[in-house]
Amino acid sequence: MSENSKIEWTDHTFNPWIGCTKVSPGCDNCYAEQMMDKRMHKVEWGPRGVRVRTSAANWREPIKWNARHASFFAEHGRRQRVFCASLADVFDNAVSPVWRGDLFNLIEQTPNLDWLLLTKRIGNVKAMLEQLGLSEMPENVWLGATIINQEEADRDIPKLLATPARVRFLSMEPLLGPVDLSRHLWKCCGNRVPGHPGDGWMQPPDPPECCGDVEPAGLHWVIAGGESGQNARPIHPDWARSLRDQCEAAGVPFMFKQWGEWLGAGQDGAYDHDPVELNASDAPARVGKKAAGRLLDGRQHDGFPEPRA
Numbered sequence: 001m002s003e004n005s006k007i008e009w010t011d012h013t014f015n016p017w018i019g020c021t022k023v024s025p026g027c028d029n030c031y032a033e034q035m036m037d038k039r040m041h042k043v044e045w046g047p048r049g050v051r052v053r054t055s056a057a058n059w060r061e062p063i064k065w066n067a068r069h070a071s072f073f074a075e076h077g078r079r080q081r082v083f084c085a086s087l088a089d090v091f092d093n094a095v096s097p098v099w100r101g102d103l104f105n106l107i108e109q110t111p112n113l114d115w116l117l118l119t120k121r122i123g124n125v126k127a128m129l130e131q132l133g134l135s136e137m138p139e140n141v142w143l144g145a146t147i148i149n150q151e152e153a154d155r156d157i158p159k160l161l162a163t164p165a166r167v168r169f170l171s172m173e174p175l176l177g178p179v180d181l182s183r184h185l186w187k188c189c190g191n192r193v194p195g196h197p198g199d200g201w202m203q204p205p206d207p208p209e210c211c212g213d214v215e216p217a218g219l220h221w222v223i224a225g226g227e228s229g230q231n232a233r234p235i236h237p238d239w240a241r242s243l244r245d246q247c248e249a250a251g252v253p254f255m256f257k258q259w260g261e262w263l264g265a266g267q268d269g270a271y272d273h274d275p276v277e278l279n280a281s282d283a284p285a286r287v288g289k290k291a292a293g294r295l296l297d298g299r300q301h302d303g304f305p306e307p308r309a
């Protein structure tokens with residue numbers, strides 16, 4: 001279960017094991033579960049399902065990618081990114097700490113790769129790291145939390161920000177509602193200014209209760225997108241626009257990954273879709289993921305965190 005990936009933001013995907021349990025409305029249409037049910041039949045989903053470790057040959061793949069660093073860097077001017085895991089969750093309680101330890105050993109053995117660990121269980125991360133004897137994420141890990149609505153943002157982003165990691169990111173896909181990130185993109189002076197009434201998190205610019213002495217909170221990247229698949233739910237263009245604008249104001253790179261199954265109202269389809277049509281209606285149009293593409297108001301948004309040498 002490793003491969004060169006079609007996902008826009010990664011070069012490879014690596015699955016150390018397969019299997020998971022649904023924990024969020026974002027999991028409702030889990031493609032990994034559907035893939036197992038309809039095609040691969042390798043794993044039964046859910047709390048009673050057994051997690052299946054992938055082969056030793058699969059575990060050797062990242063070592064090969066790591067060895068190809070120089071040629072990749074010469075060609076692309078950046079390091080390779082590995083998305084781990086697309087068919088599981090690294091911080092799943094049902095997974096043996098021994099397997100997680102093996103994964104972190106592999107991450108350590110491949111310092112030329114940037115590992116993107118994206119989880120829907122960000123609340124587990126700190127304790128699971130401590131279980132492995134780590135107080136922070138390895139240098140070559142980008143730690144991400146999936147956030148699909150305001151409730152998850154307010155519950156989970158503080159946990160992400162409290163976990164030491166060189167790069168922290170949000171995957172807001174499938175985006176299921178408008179999300180105000182202002183309390184999470186910025187942090188206030190933390191009472192450095194005398195008489196400051198703040199609770200540690202404030203919204204610029206300069207609301208009356210804040211001294212205005214704010215700094216970036218420590219989010220380095222936001223990815224947003226709609227849902228694909230048979231039961232996909234539409235994303236409203238205003239939800240994506242708002243995230244784009246909030247990120248721009250905070251200097252945080254923003255990627256609009258896809259519309260998914262539904263093209264938003266007033267939006268062009270993909271560049272290469274023939275004929276490209278404007279969805280001039282006030283409602284989302286079900287045109288399919290390919291035709292919907294990833295232009296937001298006519299522009300492709302491909303922000304990434306600053307590359308590391």
Ligand code: SF4
Pocket residue numbers: 019020021022023024026027030031032033086087088089120
């Ligand atoms: S966390 Fe990811 S892999 Fe697990 S059930 Fe949810 S969507 Fe599927």
